[in-house]
Amino acid sequence: GAVVSQHPSWVICKSGTSVKIECRSLDFQATTMFWYRQFPKQSLMLMATSNEGSKATYEQGVEKDKFLINHASLTLSTLTVTSAHPEDSSFYICSARDLDVTGELFFGEGSRLTVL
Amino acid sequence: DQQVKQNSPSLSVQEGRISILNCDYTNSMFDYFLWYKKYPAEGPTFLISISSIKDKNEDGRFTVFLNKSAKHLSLHIVPSQPGDSAVYFCAPNNDMRFGAGTRLTVKP
Secondary structure (H helix, E strand, C coil): CCCEECCEEEEEECCCCCCCEEEEEEECCCCEEEEEEEEECCCEEEEEEEECCCCCCECCCCCCEEEEEEEEEEEEEEEEEEEHHHHHHHEEEEEEEEECCCCCEEEECEEEECCC | CEEEEECCCEEEEECCCCCCEEEEECCCCCCCCEEECCCCCCEEEEEEEECCCCCCCEEECCCEEEEECCCEEEECCCCCCCHCCCCEEEEECCCCCCCCCEEECCCC
16 A cells, blocks of 8 residues: 655754654655644644645645745655744654545654654 | 534543444535544554445444535444544545544443
């Protein structure tokens, strides 16, 4: 089946630094990938839609200058948390859709970010 | 815009009994509705889906029912097993926004 991989799975950084998280579709091409953030008590919030070769589409309330998304190839999207602060600490998850598989989203393993 | 609501944040059932998780939606324009299962510190995984032209889809212990007039779906798990304990999300195929999820706990 389709596989989506995220890296790193966890990262600790100092406040003010930037952190990049990669999301790769390993066995299919994804023109569109999605970035989520999981808040405490389970809710999964869609942050943005990453579009290959064009700008990402951000959900309302998500700062595009804070969360930079780049989708430079059909198998790779990156999320960069810029000038990270402790409140950015969260579990970030990406997903992609294999168009050969009806409707189903394939999710990465998630990346746990802790900002000190 | 689609709005998906899972009004029960948590559900606890005894092993062997039936678990019923509910999902309500507002926009009927979708081809499939999908259920995902999520364990802590992992990404969600696909569980089961239902086509908009069907009212039931069964896969082993999992059955999803679609009531289009009520704009309501339910996921039935029977018999429930401790390994089913997870958070369950529903979402249509054409909207990447999820409901709040329902945390299922199956007690041995």
